[in-house]
Amino acid sequence: MNDAAFKTGTDRLAEVRRRIAEAARAAGREPASVTLVAVSKTHGADRVQELLDAGQRVFGENRVQEAEGKFPLLRARHPDLELHLIGPLQTNKTRDAVALFDVIQSVDRDRLAAILAKEMERGGRQLRCFIQVNTGEEPQKAGVLPADVDGFVAKCREAYKLPVVGLMCIPPVDEEPALHFALLAKMAARNGLGQVSMGMSADYETAIKLGATHVRVGTALFGARGT
Numbered sequence: 001m002n003d004a005a006f007k008t009g010t011d012r013l014a015e016v017r018r019r020i021a022e023a024a025r026a027a028g029r030e031p032a033s034v035t036l037v038a039v040s041k042t043h044g045a046d047r048v049q050e051l052l053d054a055g056q057r058v059f060g061e062n063r064v065q066e067a068e069g070k071f072p073l074l075r076a077r078h079p080d081l082e083l084h085l086i087g088p089l090q091t092n093k094t095r096d097a098v099a100l101f102d103v104i105q106s107v108d109r110d111r112l113a114a115i116l117a118k119e120m121e122r123g124g125r126q127l128r129c130f131i132q133v134n135t136g137e138e139p140q141k142a143g144v145l146p147a148d149v150d151g152f153v154a155k156c157r158e159a160y161k162l163p164v165v166g167l168m169c170i171p172p173v174d175e176e177p178a179l180h181f182a183l184l185a186k187m188a189a190r191n192g193l194g195q196v197s198m199g200m201s202a203d204y205e206t207a208i209k210l211g212a213t214h215v216r217v218g219t220a221l222f223g224a225r226g227t
């Protein structure tokens, strides 16, 4: 069913990169304006290494502990590796997250923003932050509500001095993602934020068309995840 399963990681990476470049050019954008975040959650370090060998450097993980199990060694071999946290961050994991990651894409509440700022200060590391927006206003999903975004961005910048660079969203599975992508891009622009993280395996080309600077792609690179 899934012919991706019979391809190597290197082949899949080349294919995704080609499609990113095509989508960017079709939108009148430079392919280099889109960063591919390879989402390696549930996959072992050997699979990540295969993509590193093929030149990929930016990876995304959704759990601090899982990332701690595979990335320190990979980073020792590839100091230019860049690791993004894309999943919910519990405040008691903030110190570990600040020590390991380079970018936090899931800043979604006031208390987390405050503690992150404190831990960055303490650790002497400034991590670029994306504010996660719950564009679908789904009760079970993390993220700031659209109506609260402007105020929250301002507070993160002014009160906490967080290095906020952009917005991130995960649209509802059963809705047209383009509407959510357009909304996120608009909110980023009006807050003077140049980076927008949106689009996954099924819809990254649409996201690029609507201005994504970061696409988070797992399945199309690594194949299906076991459950």
Ligand SMILES: *Cc1c(COP(=O)(O)O)cnc(C)c1O
Residues within 6 Å of the ligand: 039, 041, 062, 086, 087, 170, 200, 201, 202, 216, 217, 218, 219, 220
């Ligand atoms: C798992 C995950 C992805 C990647 O999803 P695919 O459909 O496998 O590409 C992207 N973003 C977040 C936040 C994720 O948790």
